[in-house]
Structures are given as structure tokens and as C-alpha cells.
Amino acid sequence: MSENPSCIVVGYDGSASADAALAWAASDSATDLRVVLVGTAMDPVLGGYRHVMDRAVEEWRTAATERVAALGRPDATIDVRHGPVVPELLQAAEKASMLVVGSTGHGLAAGTLTGSVSQHVARHAPCPVVVVRPRHSTVVDRIVVGVDDSPESAQALRFACERARRTGEGVTAIHGYFSVLAHVLTFDGAESDVADRQLAAAEKLVRELCRDCAAEFPDVEIEPEAIPVRAGQVLVDASRAASLLVVGSRGRDAFAEMLLGSVSQHVLAHAQCPVAIVR
Missing domain, CATH: 3.40.50.12370 (Rossmann fold)
Known part of the structure; x- marks a missing residue:
């Protein structure tokens, strides 16, 4: 493993799990932070454009902007992409030191894939992947x-x-x-x-x-x-x-x-x- 210190990439979809992933990544203040939002442009069944995703992604962008400011990381970059969730996240992580995702995702994002986003990126990412699961103890070091x-x-x-x-x-x-x-x-x-x-x-x-x-x-x-x-x-x-x-x-x-x-x-x-x- 040769870690590239360029940035930590966080997959964000507005869910509580994504908020936890963003908070975990933001705690590493020594590394640049890049928040990636992915809207699936085409309906995987009907083939039509999913305009509902435009609204959802804008809501996620607003939530991510507010969240990084609250976490003391207003310097974070917010990157909006359109396409299949996992390939877009993997491409965004090509030059990252790590890719951080929540253990579960928003229904609109997770519903575009068979299986969870976290499992897929853990299998294929070009860098270390952190899947943020809830902690049993918050006082251990x-x-x-x-x-x-x-x-x-x-x-x-x-x-x-x-x-x-x-x-x-x-x-x-x-x-x-x-x-x-x-x-x-x-x-x-x-x-x-x-x-x-x-x-x-x-x-x-x-x-x-x-x-x-x-x-x-x-x-x-x-x-x-x-x-x-x-x-x-x-x-x-x-x-x-x-x-x-x-x-x-x-x-x-x-x-x-x-x-x-x-x-x-x-x-x-x-x-x-x-x-x-x-x-």
C-alpha cells in the first residue's frame, strides 16, 4: 500500500449513516476532505431521466455544506456526480488516501444496486475503504x-x-x-x-x-x-x-x-x- 495524502473521499447521500461517515472523515484534520454526492441520472428499470434525483441531490448538497461547516471543515470540497453510484465513487477515489462510506445508504442511492454500496466499494476500491459502523464504546482510544x-x-x-x-x-x-x-x-x-x-x-x-x-x-x-x-x-x-x-x-x-x-x-x-x- 502506498498512501496518497491528497485527500479523503466521503460518499454522501444525506442519510444518517452518511452523516456519521462524514463526521468520521472530518475528524482527520490533517488531510483534505472531498465529499462526493452521486445522483443516478437514469432509471435502471424504465430508462427515463430521474428528475426526482435532481431535487434529492440538491438537498444532499445543502445538507453536506451545512454539515462540514458544523464539523469545522468549511474547506471541504463538495463534488456532485451523476451516474451509477459505485463506479462514480471508485473513480473519485482513484487518487485518494482513503474512501469513507456509511454502512447503510439512502433508499434512492442504495436502490440502484444489488447489495450495499459499502460492500461493493470495499471489494473494488483502489485505496483503503472505511465503512463507518456505529461504535459500541465512544470512550476507548x-x-x-x-x-x-x-x-x-x-x-x-x-x-x-x-x-x-x-x-x-x-x-x-x-x-x-x-x-x-x-x-x-x-x-x-x-x-x-x-x-x-x-x-x-x-x-x-x-x-x-x-x-x-x-x-x-x-x-x-x-x-x-x-x-x-x-x-x-x-x-x-x-x-x-x-x-x-x-x-x-x-x-x-x-x-x-x-x-x-x-x-x-x-x-x-x-x-x-x-x-x-x-x-
Whole structure:
């Protein structure tokens, strides 16, 4: 991942979820803010021009202008586009440091697509995507990042540390893994020894990842954790006490271009704080 510091792009459609996404993005005052509104010009069924979208987009523009002023970001750029929502957002994010969207969207915008806008952009965006979900706790000051031995994991950890350096938060790097042996009751202790070795290997992996990142971010507190629980579940549990959950997207094969990894999909659906998908 090579982060372009040019701007944060926020998809905005006037919904409460979009307001939350805009507030999250606006809190990063070190980066330029670009608010993108997309009106779908053609009815996907009838093929006619949707004049109702003109009125809706003007309402969204007014709401976005008022919102950025209230958030102390009157310098934000508001960009109105017409076309399919996801392609327009992806094009707007081509030179962005990240794309931020709400977890749900306005009916007019979301209704132009099969599935949610957030899921689609998380799969295809050329930059990290933050999907702003409601936070379980608003008093915590730590970023949780899921790590394993993949290149995407190292990118996710670096992204978490870059944000933590700007926000002053700590980072908890969690390696969740499932071990059948860790859940088996034995009488001779043999399986238990294997489970202990698995835990030791997992702890070594996450410590080495954190050590490498700590050298680049000496001012960020990074805490390593290895937990013998499936990664998706342990990260969702950890998100209850996090300001942001960061995970990597998966590989670059033919299917990866269309689908997120199972862990990414799970946390997008169930996390209890904003989620960043990093590629």
C-alpha cells in the first residue's frame, strides 16, 4: 500500500449513516476532505431521466455544506456526480488516501444496486475503504488490527499505525486462529503440548510483525495479542472496545477481484465500530 495524502473521499447521500461517515472523515484534520454526492441520472428499470434525483441531490448538497461547516471543515470540497453510484465513487477515489462510506445508504442511492454500496466499494476500491459502523464504546482510544502472515496483513498494520500516529491512539494487533487441539480435553497432555506450540508460534508471528512496524512508528504504542479463536469472531469481539477495526483484503487472484476474504466480510457485517479494509 502506498498512501496518497491528497485527500479523503466521503460518499454522501444525506442519510444518517452518511452523516456519521462524514463526521468520521472530518475528524482527520490533517488531510483534505472531498465529499462526493452521486445522483443516478437514469432509471435502471424504465430508462427515463430521474428528475426526482435532481431535487434529492440538491438537498444532499445543502445538507453536506451545512454539515462540514458544523464539523469545522468549511474547506471541504463538495463534488456532485451523476451516474451509477459505485463506479462514480471508485473513480473519485482513484487518487485518494482513503474512501469513507456509511454502512447503510439512502433508499434512492442504495436502490440502484444489488447489495450495499459499502460492500461493493470495499471489494473494488483502489485505496483503503472505511465503512463507518456505529461504535459500541465512544470512550476507548485504541485501534484494533487483525494480523496474520499475509502481505495484506502487514499493510493493514501499517495503516493502523499511520492513523494512530495522527490520533494519538494505541494499536492492538490481534492474530486470531482456530485450533481444534486448544478445545480438546486430554488425559495424557500430548494434544495440550501441541496446542501450546501452536500458541507460541502465533505469539511469535504477531510479535515480529509488531516489532517491524514499531521500528517505523516509534511513537505509537503497539500491543501484540495471539488468541486461539477464529479470526472473524475474535476481531468482532475486540471491536466492542475499539475506535477502529482494520483488516486486510485478500489476495489478487481472479476471485479476489470480485470477493473479499471471509474475515473482511464477517467484520463488515458484524463489527461494533468503524471498519477499514486495506489492500
